[in-house]
Amino acid sequence: MVLYESKEIVRKITKELVEQFKVLTNELKRAPRLAIIQIGDHEASNKYIKYKLKKAIELGVEATHYKFPVDIRQKELLKKIDEINDIADGIIVQLPLPGDFATQVILDSVRLEKDIDGLSSKNEFNFYNDKDKSKFFHFTPATALAVKELIDYFQIPIKDKKVGVIGRSHLVGKPIAHLIKQMGGQVSTYSKKSTIKGVENADVIITGAGDPLMLKKQNLKEGSIVIDVGATYIEKDGKKILVGDLDTTNLDGHVQGFSPVPGGVGPLTVVSLFTNLVAAIKNQLKIY
Numbered sequence: 001m002v003l004y005e006s007k008e009i010v011r012k013i014t015k016e017l018v019e020q021f022k023v024l025t026n027e028l029k030r031a032p033r034l035a036i037i038q039i040g041d042h043e044a045s046n047k048y049i050k051y052k053l054k055k056a057i058e059l060g061v062e063a064t065h066y067k068f069p070v071d072i073r074q075k076e077l078l079k080k081i082d083e084i085n086d087i088a089d090g091i092i093v094q095l096p097l098p099g100d101f102a103t104q105v106i107l108d109s110v111r112l113e114k115d116i117d118g119l120s121s122k123n124e125f126n127f128y129n130d131k132d133k134s135k136f137f138h139f140t141p142a143t144a145l146a147v148k149e150l151i152d153y154f155q156i157p158i159k160d161k162k163v164g165v166i167g168r169s170h171l172v173g174k175p176i177a178h179l180i181k182q183m184g185g186q187v188s189t190y191s192k193k194s195t196i197k198g199v200e201n202a203d204v205i206i207t208g209a210g211d212p213l214m215l216k217k218q219n220l221k222e223g224s225i226v227i228d229v230g231a232t233y234i235e236k237d238g239k240k241i242l243v244g245d246l247d248t249t250n251l252d253g254h255v256q257g258f259s260p261v262p263g264g265v266g267p268l269t270v271v272s273l274f275t276n277l278v279a280a281i282k283n284q285l286k287i288y
Contacts, residue, residue, distance in 0.1 A: 002257030146268035159184035164202035
């Protein structure tokens with residue numbers, strides 16, 4: 001059984017990014033600028049942001065964490081984001097947002113050319129409609145890009161394979177399904193709220209439901225491959241631990257391999273954001 005860990009891929013991409021950011025720093029005459037926008041004090045978000053800030057330092061990127069109180073008015077927040085649009089080369093809005101905010105309105109306030117998470121409506125339209133991959137400027141959403149990097153590195157067979165994608169969110173499931181179709185996979189999608197009956201026929205399962213340990217051995221075809229995009233903190237023995245959608249109990253000898261949580265898609269998603277930041281700056285400088 002293969003464990004699809006991302007440590008070596010992250011190391012490889014990080015090394016390449018360091019060199020790319022050095023070149024871009026010379027072109028810009030300053031360090032590349034990343035803005036991370038957070039509303040409130042979501043515990044998991046704090047941990048993810050800390051990791052992104054640490055990676056930015058490693059890459060030579062000037063990252064600024066804009067943390068706004070949960071009671072900020074949406075109108076005021078949009079004004080602040082508009083100001084940040086003029087300063088940063090790339091912008092991330094850390095999700096989830098508190099319940100009273102219109103998430104898509106906030107995401108759409110980030111200018112297309114700086115939307116390195118790829119979550120704005122404009123980016124989404126361009127991503128799904130750019131058949132020749134060059135007509136419309138867009139970013140591949142970071143999680144989908146991370147999944148593709150994992151597939152490419154481990155040479156996971158996708159073409160003509162039955163691929164089940166669990167989760168249909170426009171943040172994770174939908175863009176992943178789109179990329180898999182482009183790679184020649186026979187895609188079936190499953191809502192995290194609906195039954196996943198049928199996924200047991202899939203050769204490859206990519207799950208991003210955010211439902212901890214929901215996917216069991218009996219749901220998986222023998223010899224299948226699981227890419228776990230889920231990441232949820234749960235209580236175990238009085239401690240909070242990070243787990244994925246996949247219950248890895250007794251999988252050895254049943255599946256061909258799976259990506260672990262933590263240590264799989266998550267770290268790759270972070271470096272994919274910086275890959276998109278490189279693309280954003282190159283677009284700004286008209287370097288292709």
